[in-house]
Amino acid sequence: xxxxxxxxxxLVRDADLTPGASSxxxxxxxxxxxLKVAFVGVVGDDLFGHFMLxxxxxxxxxxxxxxxxxxxxxxxxVILNRVKDRAMITHLGxxxxxxxxxxPDEVLSQARHLHLASYFLQTNLQPDVRSLFQxxxxxxxxxxxxxxxxxxxxxxxxxxxxxxxxxFLPNENEAFALTGKDEITAAAAQLAENANVVAIxxxxxxxxxxxxxxxxxxxxxxxxxxDTVGAGDTFDAxxxxxYLQGWSLxxxxxxxxACGSLSTQKPGGLDGQPTLSEALDHLPE
Numbered sequence: 277x278x279x280x281x282x283x284x285x286x287l288v289r290d291a292d293l294t295p296g297a298s299s300x301x302x303x304x305x306x307x308x309x310x311l312k313v314a315f316v317g318v319v320g321d322d323l324f325g326h327f328m329l330x331x332x333x334x335x336x337x338x339x340x341x342x343x344x345x346x347x348x349x350x351x352x353x354v355i356l357n358r359v360k361d362r363a364m365i366t367h368l369g370x371x372x373x374x375x376x377x378x379x380p381d382e383v384l385s386q387a388r389h390l391h392l393a394s395y396f397l398q399t400n401l402q403p404d405v406r407s408l409f410q411x412x413x414x415x416x417x418x419x420x421x422x423x424x425x426x427x428x429x430x431x432x433x434x435x436x437x438x439x440x441x442x443x444f445l446p447n448e449n450e451a452f453a454l455t456g457k458d459e460i461t462a463a464a465a466q467l468a469e470n471a472n473v474v475a476i477x478x479x480x481x482x483x484x485x486x487x488x489x490x491x492x493x494x495x496x497x498x499x500x501x502x503d504t505v506g507a508g509d510t511f512d513a514x515x516x517x518x519y520l521q522g523w524s525l526x527x528x529x530x531x532x533x534a535c536g537s538l539s540t541q542k543p544g545g546l547d548g549q550p551t552l553s554e555a556l557d558h559l560p561e
Contacts, residue, residue, distance in 0.1 A: 278356075279356070290543075292543060292544060293327070294543075294544035294545065294546065295327070295328055295331035295332070295544075295545070295546055296353055296355075296505075296506075296545060297317075297328075297351070297353075297371070297393070297394070298393035298394045298422060298424055298506075298508075298509045299315070299317065299391070299392075299393035299394060299509075300315070300328065300331075300332065300545075301506040301509035301510060301513075301545040301546060301549075302391055302393055302422070302509045302510075302512050302513050302516075303315050303332065303337045303391075303513075304331075304332070304335040304337060304513075304545075304546050304549060305506075305509060305510040305512070305513030305514070305535060305539070305546075305549045306391075306513040306516065306517060307335055307336040307337050308335065308336075308513075308549045308550065308551060309513060309514065309517045309535070309550075309551065309552045309555070310517075310551075310552050311517060311520070312338075313336070313337045313338065314337070314338035314339075314340065314341055314383075314386070314387065315332055315337050315338065315339055315341065315342055316341045316342065316374065316378070316379055316383065317342055317343070317370075317374055318342070318343045318344075318345055318348060318370040318371075318373040318374050318378075319342060319343070319344055319345070319348070319350045319370055320344070320345060320346070320348040320349045320350040320369060320370050321344050321345070321346040322349060322350055324349075324350035324352060325344060325350040325370075328350065329342060329344075331546075335546065341379075341383055343373075343374070343378060345370060345373060348369060348370035348373055349367070349369040349370065350369050350370055351366065351367060351368055351369035351370055351371035352366070352367045352369060353365065353366040353367075354366075355505060357503060357505065362504070362505065366397075368397065371394070371397050371398075372397055372398055372399045372400055372401075373400060374398065374400060374401050375400050375401060375404070376401055376404035376405070376407065376408045377404075379408060381411060381415060384411060384412050384415050384417060385415050387417055388416070388417055388418065388520070389417055389418045389419070389420070389516065389520055390408075390409070390412040390417050390418075390419050390420075391419075391420045391421070391422075391512070391516065392405065392408075392409075392419070392420070392421045392422075393421075393422045393424065393509070393512075394422075394423070394424045395421060395422075395423040395424070395433070395434065395437075396423055396424065396425070396426040396427065396428070397424070397427075402433060405433075405437060406436060406437055406440060409437060409440040409441065410440060413440060418442040418443070418519070418520070419440060419441050419442050419443070420441065420442060420443035420444070420445060420512070420516055420519075421437065421441050421443075421444055421445065422445040422446065422508070422509065422512050423446060423450060423454075424450070425449070425450060426453070429453070431453055431454050434454055435454070435470065438467065438470035438471040439470050439471075441471045441472070442471075442472045442473060442519075443471070443472065443473045443474075443475065443515065443516060443519055444467060444471035444473070444474045444475070445475050445476075445477070445508075445511075445512045445515065446467070446474075446476055446477075447476065447477040447478075447479070447508055448460055448476060448477065448478050448479065451463040451464065451467060451474075451476050454467065455467060460476060460478065460484065461484070461486075461491065461493075463476070464476050464484060464486045464491065465486060465491075467486075468486040468487065468488075472487065473485065473486070473487045473519065473525065474486045474487075475511075475512075475515050475528075475529060475532065477507075477508045477511055477536065478493075478496075479496070479504075480496055481495065481496065482494050482495040482496040482533050482560065483496075483511060483529060483532060483533050483536070484529070485515070485525050485526075485528070485529040487525050490525055492525060492526045492529050494526075494529055494530055494533055494560050494561075495533075495560055496533060496536070496537045496560070497533065497534060497537035497538065497558055497560055499537050499538065499540060499541050500541060501540045501541070502540060502541055502542055502543055502548075503540060503542065503543040503544065503548075504540050505543075505544060505545045506539060506544070506545020506546065506549075507536040507537070507539050507540050507545075508536060509545065510535045510536050510538075510539040510545070510548075510549050511532040511533065511535055511536030512532070513532075513535060513549075514528075514531040514532035514533075514534065514535030514536065514555060515528050515529065515531065515532030517531060517552070518531045518532065527559075530559045530560055531555055531556070531559065533559075533560050534550070534555040534556075534558045534559050534560065535549065535550055535555050537558070537560075538550045538554065538555065538558060
């Protein structure tokens, strides 16, 4: 169904209020796999902000470093979902409020990995992401980034960050937009000239990963898809888990695909996220 103006009312079959944001889905997916995860971000002192904090805490994510700003409204996205495609309307609110100085070395030094999501929405963080990643690397952390789509479609700033990014995690359309290529292995190879590892999500076709001269592509699992929201972020969590465990590129890719595929079997971005044991039972060939 498509909403129409003119005071026309259109009914839908179902609706849910569910935790969202690429970074939140990644954090919860990583925690579900058994990693110890802390979240850094900004929410408002409002109903949606406390809803998000409760959801993160319930899923084992440390919210100690989440900033509650009474002058902000918590970001909100309305998703119109057609199972295999969706439209999203977002009110940024506090989504872009985080600044690099709010992530001190004291916080970074407690971690071994830093993941950044929704780069193009983080307008207050963008100017200092390079210095943030450099600080993280100087403290011994590895880094990963999933830019998500650029609403302005300018795609600026990403290439300067790739040399400081251990794992770059775009989807197929983002990889094409960033490189100007129209063939996925060529796009991956170009991105891998600067990033250490590139893992690209291909939707129903699975994913591929490139590191140096090694390139692997594996199919998605054959599952009954209910909702693809958050599947890419859950893939990210699985791939990063494998990377942090020192697994081979190919095995980390397979775990990411298993996590992303299994997550589509339930509505929302979180309820279908697998445990490590569940994911290992469904690794694609």
